[in-house]
Amino acid sequence: MEVNYEKLSLGSILRYLVLIIVGLILMYPLFWMIGSAFKGNMDIFGGLSVFPPEGAARPENFAMAWQINKNHNILFYFLNTLKFLIPKTLLTAISCTLTAYVVARLSFKGKKFVFTMIVVTLLMPELAFRIPLYLMYSKLGILNTYASLYIADLFATGSFFIFMEIQFMRSIPRELDEAAKIDGCNALQTLWYVIVPVLKPIIITACLLCFMWGMNDFQGPLIYLTKPTNATLSIILKQQLDGDAAIVYGKVFAASAIALAPMVIIFFAGSRYFVDGVASTGGKE
Amino acid sequence: MPTTKRKTNLTPYILLAPWFIGFVVFKVYPIISSFWYSLTETNLILQETTFVGLQHYIEIFTTDNIFKTSFVATLKYVLIGTPMVMVAAFFIAFVLNFKLKGVNFFRTAYYIPSILGGNVAVSILWTMLFNTNGPINIVLGVFGIEPVNWLTNETYAVFVLIFLKTWQFGSTMLIFLSALQNVSASLYEAASIDGASKARQLFSITLPIITPMVLFNAINVLVKAFQEFNSAYLITKGGPNRTTYFLNVYIYDTAFRMNNFGYASAITWILLLIIGVLTAIIFSSSSYWVYYND
Structure with a gap:
């Protein structure tokens, strides 16, 4: 046009x-x-x-x-960040896509309840879960492991992403599912061979957003990772301002720039996914 | 065969199992246990939990002056910050909605702060920008305004954080923009044939049609603002004199520094209640000002 x-x-x-x-x-x-x-x-x-x-x-x-401190270079802390961020992103993508597919495409009793609960948990402030989850992880003995930052994502707890994918799936014609069924595909095969290829842009959007939010996450690592050796990028950046010795501001700025560089690169590489993704969650009902 | 009952298809339930486990273990249980903790004295080091009933709630509302200060600080941030984000987001979306060349470039550029804004690096940047000798004061100096000690001034410190919030209007703006783009052009054509001015069109067509998105954005921004942590913790460290000691920072300190998980849970519940009540008020007011097409 x-x-x-x-x-x-x-x-x-x-x-x-x-x-x-x-x-x-x-x-x-x-x-x-x-x-x-x-x-x-x-x-x-x-x-x-x-x-x-x-x-x-x-x-x-x-x-x-x-060489951000005498023990490690900044890459070490970046890799620490990836150690929870990569599992988190992958688990979110898989579990949320599966859940969104079941709710959007299959018919079963209790579907309305499931959808309502997804919306309710989406609206619940994240803050509500912080303390009880910490106490639960403490009992499970997984404090100070990277798993504490992604274990929940194994179980489709990213309601925002589920909701986003359900909204997107509404626009995929149901004839595709029916044709796959006639060809003998079961539900999982239909999801993998028919839905996922069409859904790919929104899955990429979900992965990118999940990754960026994880990079920004400060309170999570602050609470769960308290050993100097498992500190993430956000924790080590924060420490740059803590020292009482004279601060070399140029170094702090350089570290900040290094920390933001991967995010800026990813943002520009995937900018159309970000912009379209955000626009589609709020813009259409 | 009319006698056989249709077998229930189990596949959906099996595939939903991960979500269901997640829902029970990571959502329902935490909410219930959090309320239980708020009625107890829970100390992680001593591994003790003693039931104290409503004692924490009573203390918060009667003797806890830090809570009052913290509540006022949070409210100030939310009630000033939310309108600022909304106005900036709508204004820019409105300008971007004209068919200008290069709109995509601006749209992308304006979105960058939203993506980066929560990062610790940006919080560091903000402390530097608002340094007494930093760029903000230099720009103010050009207009003849005396330098302000942003980070140590009890009146202005909260604005440093509000400006950071406003800087991140991009995602809200994108939602407005996509709503604006969905407004049918024929409405404007009909209006201009009837002789409606541009300003009249804005107030009689554009604004009413996008009110559902105003509602959506307002609640979204508000709920997030109530939970602000990073900027207050990193930039102003809650100070000066607790004027930016937001409730989420107070909760963090109470739980993870003072090891008082019961009291922190009680503050959390009060904050959740405040968020819930305000959201409900906005929602119920929406029947007066939100225009629904269907």
């Missing part, structure tokens, strides 16, 4: 102006962070410039940030 773009009028110039100014305000902090990662302490505060003064660039901040 051809889109009729607006002709360049006073109104549209005004709109572009608004978009560019707001965009600059939104992006400035991130650029300032990257720029400051190359600066010495003296050059970070007191000015607005993103770039370090000529001849005063300190790329060695990045070397310091890479």
Whole structure:
């Protein structure tokens, strides 16, 4: 379909102006962070410039940030993060897709109840579960294991993702399931060979969101992983501000930039999945 | 054969087993046990749980001054932050909804803060931005405003966190934008034939039609704001003088620092109740201002 773009009028110039100014305000902090990662302490505060003064660039901040403390480099903590994040993402994708499929496509008694409970748990603030789960994991003896951060995801507890996939599945024609049934597919085969290929974009969206939220998660690792050796990226970043010795701000900025880099790369690689995914959960009923 | 009963197909139930286990073990049980804990003194180090009845609740409402401070701080953050996110999100969605070239680029760029905003790295960045000699004060200085000690000023500290929240309006904006794009163009055509001005169209067509999404977004933003932890814990550390000591930080300290899981559970339940009541109020008010098509 051809889109009729607006002709360049006073109104549209005004709109572009608004978009560019707001965009600059939104992006400035991130650029300032990257720029400051190359600066010495003296050059970070007191000015607005993103770039370090000529001849005063300190790329060695990045070397310091890479070797973030005397025991390990930052990659070690990134890998620690992946140790819970990869299982979490995969388990969420599998268990939520399976559950969404059963609720959206199969007929059984109690379906309405299941769907209602998915919506109810979706609306429950996450906070409600924090303390009881901690006490439960403490009894199970899995505190300080990465499993404490993903064990629940094995059991389709990501109601948001289930809901999102159910909504998406409504748009897949039922004839596909029926044709598969006639061809002799059972429920699981139908899911795998018919539904999953069509559902792929929304599964990718779910994986990306799950991964990003996990990267941002701070309270989870703060509570569950208390040994220096299993600290995640978010914990080690937080510690950069804790030291009472003089802080090398450039190093802190460089570490922050390194920590955000994988997220930015993943975001741009999958931006259409993010944008479409968010738009489709709220935008359509 | 009319005599045979139709056999119940067990497949759906087998496939639902993981969800069902998850529902019982990770949702229902925690909720029930959390209420039970709120009626007890639970100490993890001593491995003790003693029943104390409603004592914690009574204490919270009568003698606990930290709770009052914490409640006021949270409420301030929620009641100022939510409208700011909503207005920013709607305004930008409205501008983006005009058929401009490069809309996709802006849409993507505006969404980045939403994705990164919860990260510890961004919290660190925020403490630096609002440093007394940081960029924010320099910009204010251009307009002749005296530098503010953002992080140590009891009035302004909470705004540092509110600005961070507002910075992340992108996901709310995307939901508005997709709602706006679903408004049928024929409505606007009919309105302009009838001589309705652009402003009139905004208030008589656009806003009424997207009110369901306003409701959805408002509740979403509000419920999340009530649970804010990262920014308050990392940027202002609850200070100065507990003006940003949000309830979720208070709960964290009570449970995981003071090892007082019973009391923390009681605060959690009160917070859940507050969220529930406010959500219910917004929902019940919706019949007055939300326009449903069907």
